[in-house]
Amino acid sequence: MSGNDTKYFSKGKVQELREELAAADRRDTKHTKKRIVLKKIVANMTMGNDMSPLFADVVAVMQAPMLEVKKMAYLYIVSYARAKPDLAKLTIAAFERDLVDPNPLIRALALRTMGYMQVDKLIDALSTALVKSLADRDAYVAKTAAIAVVKLYTHDRFAIDRASLMDKLRNLLNSDNSMVVANAVAALTEIAERNPGFDMRVDFPLASRLLTALNECSEWGQVYILEALLYFVPQEHSDAESVAERVVPRLSHSNSAVVLSAIRVILYMTNYILKDESVNSFFRRIGSPLVTLLNNGSEVQFVALRNIQLILQRKPDFLKNDIKVFFCKYNDPIYVKIAKLEIIFRLVSDENIEQVLPELKEYATEIDVDFVRKSIRAIGKCAIKIESSADRCVRTLVDLIKTKVNYVVQESIVVIKDIFRRYPNRYEGIITTLCENLDSLDESEAKASMIWIIGHYSDRIENANELLEHFLESFKDETPNVQLALLTAVVKLFIKRPTKGQELIPKILKWCTEDIDNPDLRDRGFIYWRLLSTDPVAAKVIVFGDSPPISAEMENLPSQTLEELFLHISTLASIYHKTPGTFIGGLRQKKVDPSPAFVFRDFSAYGKHLDGDVFARQAPIANDSMDGMFGDEPQLNLEALAINEDAADDDEAEPEDHPEISSTPIPESLGPNQLDMFLNSITNQTANLNIKSNPFGFNGLNQEQNGSGFSQQPSFGPIFGRGQNVAGISGGLVELDPFGPSKQAATITVQQPLSQQYGTLNNTGLISSSMNPLSLNSALSPTSLLPPNGNSGLLGAISSPALLPPTVSYIPPESLILDMQAGKGLEVTGTFSRRSGRVYFEATLSNKGGLQPLSDFAILFNRNTFGLSPAEPLNVPTLLAGQSTKKAIALKIDIAAGQPSNPVNSLYLNFHKDVQIALKCNLGILYFQALLPVHVLFLENSVVDADTWLRSWSTELPPSSESVTNFAISARYVSVDDVKTKLFSNNVFTVAQRTTDLHNYFTFVKLANGLTILSEIKFDFQFQFCQVSSKSLATHLIPAFEVAIAGILSQ
Incomplete structure (x- = not known):
């Protein structure tokens, strides 16, 4: 309406409007007066006046051939048809006349209006109309009909099946008009999202046609076509690479939606591209468009940053040379700054830390408190992540503390505590500076961190008892994490300096056990009280035991979630970092479908195959023999029960990275009798263990001890x-x-049967039942690597060498x-x-x-x-x-x-x-x-301990001997134990197993000629795809080994 149309918004009576409409109908041959009356009716509708009594009169006006009159009449009918469905049937005859009008605009307008109405009485008429319109020669009518099919589907999906509209809609994909193709694709993808049972598969010829139409479509048409390409499952590696190459030109489009949709398709196709060089090339090519998006508005920047964060979790070296583009601008919104800060930390390395650290220091001086805190935490994480930069990071934090800004000081103390844990006995010189700010601490996390520092270094802080006593004045009013930190710090002070802590220890233990209602604090107090009163040596070992490793790496999404989010790049799910099913119901779950061209790649952080903590020693807690160095009481493994005082101080304490312990330190205060018992227990344990010095069959180290009753390999005649x-x-x-x-x-x-050759052995045939709880050598025992309940922990299960071999293994x-x-x-x-x-x-x-x-x-x-x-x-x-x-x-x-x-x-x-x-x-x-097949030569009972496996993989076997292969699994597994059992039945022994983002199995096999093969086998969570990384000095056997593993797992 024009600016002069305000006069139509004056209130009019229904009867007057009806009379004007009738008069216009008799004398208005050019339909000008009808148009004026309809404007009045529509104006009254917008003001909330009930114009429904004019329904029949407006339906009569629909016969006018003037397009503008029809638009207003259709607007009126759509507004009242849903509220008064009984009146909607009056429009059927008028719509049927318009659907056969020679003007394609009128035919399309009638069809669009019928789709909007969604009244039961019009369903059959709309279905009949769509059958004809989908085959209309005019492209405008056909593309309108494609969208109308979706509207009909949302109202009555069974009407689609009754009229066989899906086949006709699919036929539009072969249209020569790109606009028709784009609308058909949009309709099909919309239906596929709502109906998980709908078959939306796209083959390569159809994908090629869609890519051809891509160049002539509108921006949103291109987005829909690119989304439809996610339903294409390549059967050949070349098909995937071809599609990705043809999508690359969309990366230079001016519309950010098209760019992000193209990136999503390219990332999807990399799952089916074999060559790593090609995959890396595509990752490089999507980098520049993402960086370019950061020059747009704040909202587009945030979307691009959130998607970059997803890609970095899969490929950590992505954009590693473009870290400067993520430096924050002074006028960036806070949500953009925080997103950039996360990316900066993911990309920081030895090469660019000198550029990043001054930038972070500048961020820490800004006004926004939340951003300042995150910047300081980033500085501390850089110190933990990059050891060579730790000194510079600590100096930066000390400079920030000297600013005396309260929240800066407190956040810096929290960060420095983690640095102390990561680098013990390295930066004690700054403790004096920290202690100067005790009075300014008012946040519980900062207090707990400062208390931890005082307690841990109480032997080096002269007035540690006075400082702790200062905190004890408000002990009962503190938060639980501060109370726990104080309790542990006072116990540490008492153990290290008994004369300084003897006044504080009874006071705090009495408060914790009698005056505090918190069960965690009360139980901790009782444990310390019992330990200190019965055996101070054990208390020292526990309180000062080794803490878990601390890591600065940011938490990544689970691989299953990350894989699904890669299929939702540029959508709301990629911004939330949550799968659509968590906040929208009724959607079809997208996934990467298996095919002969699928390539399973493990994009774990920084490309590491192994983490040291997989093989962390985890000895059993209970000593069944009940005869340890501490008398007849039930013995505890002090290493396994070491209370993490850091966890008490900080509920979110991060694991500490410390050197591997090779031997158990003997407490200085052990008495002579206890020392003798301690040494004797180690000697007895070592004598009872029967392990192979080196099971890898090379360099003269393949001599096996046969004290376990194992027979030698029988020799045969001619x-x-x-x-x-x-x-x-x-x-x-x-x-x-x-x-x-x-x-x-x-x-x-x-050769005799194994039952006669080996005898019947139990699961502990090689393991002594008498283990000293303090001896770390017990980690060599497979049973000691298991947690007490035998079904959890980092080493999920260890194959026992005493188990008998299966009767039948995999037979090709x-x-x-x-x-x-x-x-x-x-x-x-x-x-x-x-x-x-x-x-x-x-x-x-x-x-x-x-x-x-x-x-x-x-x-x-x-x-x-x-x-x-x-x-x-x-x-x-x-x-x-x-x-x-x-x-x-x-x-x-x-x-x-x-x-x-x-x-x-x-x-x-x-x-x-x-x-x-x-x-x-x-x-x-x-x-x-x-x-x-090489697996028939795998020997039974060829087991090594985790330490030997890790040492051989890391140091004895060169990196050049490693081979990686991927394949899909045809067999279906329900649990991790199913895979372990299948491998064990074929003499592929699991040395360690864990589940993080993937299911990981660290395996070992020994062949009949003494050659060995180590492998790391990874599965996705659905056990559909597998990646096998193998190492051996006999590299010529690895291809045969990989084929054998594929056959075993697919059986």
């Missing part, structure tokens, strides 16, 4: 021929008869190794298996020739890497035509007779030989080769 022994064949197979009689006597030693399916043409009518399929500790060659022999029966079978293996040869004759009955028989031939292993130059699985390394086999029957001698 190769079996036709019921008798023959000499081994050197070189390749020859045309001579290798099955002739041998002059060498038969000396065969058949038989493959054709001799076809009937080459076999002169004899066909052989076969595979290798391992059963009860023995290797078998399982073969099916079939007579597919003429009428000639087959008999007189014998078999011989050529020399191979592991010296595999038949340990028994091949007893096969006569095979008549058409008959088959299956035989499992036990094999023996004679490493000395092997051929080291031959790989175990030559096909994996492009060698021309496998295990070559000669088979003799009445047809003559037939030659063929069979693929030997």
